[in-house]
Amino acid sequence: MMKIKSYEAIALNVPEEDPLANMPEEEGRTRPVVILRLLTDNGLEGIAVTFYAGKLNGALKKTLEQMCELVIGEDPFRIEHIVANLRNSTGDPTGAGGMFSLALSAIDIALWDIKGKFLEQPLYKLLGGHRDRVPTYASGSLRRGLTDDQAQEAAATLISKGFKQMKTQMALPGDPSPADEVRRVQVIRDVIGPDIKLMCDINQGWRPEQAIDIGNRVEDVGLFWLEDVTRADDYQGLARVTKSLKTPIAGGEYLYGIAPFHQMIQAHSVDIIMVDIIRAGGVTQWMKIAGMAEAANLPIVSHVMPEILVHVVAACPNGLTVEYMPWMLELFEETPEIVDGELVLPNKPGLGLKFDEKAVALFKA
Ligand SMILES: [Mg+2]
Numbered sequence: 001m002m003k004i005k006s007y008e009a010i011a012l013n014v015p016e017e018d019p020l021a022n023m024p025e026e027e028g029r030t031r032p033v034v035i036l037r038l039l040t041d042n043g044l045e046g047i048a049v050t051f052y053a054g055k056l057n058g059a060l061k062k063t064l065e066q067m068c069e070l071v072i073g074e075d076p077f078r079i080e081h082i083v084a085n086l087r088n089s090t091g092d093p094t095g096a097g098g099m100f101s102l103a104l105s106a107i108d109i110a111l112w113d114i115k116g117k118f119l120e121q122p123l124y125k126l127l128g129g130h131r132d133r134v135p136t137y138a139s140g141s142l143r144r145g146l147t148d149d150q151a152q153e154a155a156a157t158l159i160s161k162g163f164k165q166m167k168t169q170m171a172l173p174g175d176p177s178p179a180d181e182v183r184r185v186q187v188i189r190d191v192i193g194p195d196i197k198l199m200c201d202i203n204q205g206w207r208p209e210q211a212i213d214i215g216n217r218v219e220d221v222g223l224f225w226l227e228d229v230t231r232a233d234d235y236q237g238l239a240r241v242t243k244s245l246k247t248p249i250a251g252g253e254y255l256y257g258i259a260p261f262h263q264m265i266q267a268h269s270v271d272i273i274m275v276d277i278i279r280a281g282g283v284t285q286w287m288k289i290a291g292m293a294e295a296a297n298l299p300i301v302s303h304v305m306p307e308i309l310v311h312v313v314a315a316c317p318n319g320l321t322v323e324y325m326p327w328m329l330e331l332f333e334e335t336p337e338i339v340d341g342e343l344v345l346p347n348k349p350g351l352g353l354k355f356d357e358k359a360v361a362l363f364k365a
Helices: 054-069 079-089 098-119 148-160 178-192 208-217 235-244 259-266 283-295 306-315 326-331 357-363
Strands: 004-015 030-040 045-051 133-142 165-169 197-201 225-227 249-251 272-275 300-302 322-324 342-344
Touching: 004 054, 004 326, 004 357, 030 054, 030 098, 030 326, 045 054, 045 098, 054 098, 079 098, 079 283, 098 283, 133 148, 133 306, 148 165, 148 178, 165 178, 178 197, 178 208, 208 235, 235 249, 235 259, 259 272, 259 283, 272 283, 283 300, 283 306, 300 306, 300 322, 306 322, 306 326, 306 342, 326 357
Parallel strands: 133 165, 133 322, 165 197, 197 225, 225 249, 249 272, 272 300
Antiparallel strands: 004 030, 030 045, 133 342
């Protein structure tokens, strides 16, 4: 039996650049992350990345290390057994959110990477392998902090790079009128034309009634979805907005674990389920949420880390598109290619990723 032998967690500060359109909101800003290597007694290495702890990144690294200690000696194929043991270790067998979930996800992703490497199969095939290419959209370039001119320039750059889908943001800084908000998406639409799919993220910035008002006014621009229009845990408020607008509403990236998605689906809060794999608890939990969404006739979309999430979206019949957020690309030697606006699934085993050791050394916190 293969066993987990050792681990290494490293805290990094990854530059927050915008390699897609070279339009960063703030020069020189970095994002704290923790990378994980999980090693087996037969020489396999599973890798993962976790973050969202911000200035508490040191605490996340410590949490991850303490949890990895509890995984030493375990059979990496018994993932649900390992997850149950880790949950029990906190005294809360049903859950534990926050740091626990952020660390659990790294362990779970690394275990799936090991599984794929052992079986010599790419992760998306282990999980169902529904497609070997998936649509993707450029994210992180058309931020709300840009001027209209900068947003138009960035949109033109994304088009020139062949993107067929892209995401912008509303809930603009300052004290924008509803007309200001609509103008921002209109100026982008003017540049990209009618056929490019344009998503728009509100990042929980509006009240439900504001979302209904601005959502109605923006309907003629033609958005592929409006995302996180109000607080993520206001399931009923979201449902009011979803019922009132023709534009599909997406949401879910802020939720921890799987149970909140059940609430969200029951309340008809959104038209498109977005899952953050790190908050959800890793690949194992992502697939459970995808199944719930499929049963409810809802598409599922990913949040950040396309190089990892491409596998889970491609695996599922209801996977809609992959967010191409380039935050972590620099951490890896090679990441999946985009051809004709679609991500091509790698054929290498597991995640198909290798840390770029030079980048890891350079970004060390
Ligand atoms: Mg979002």
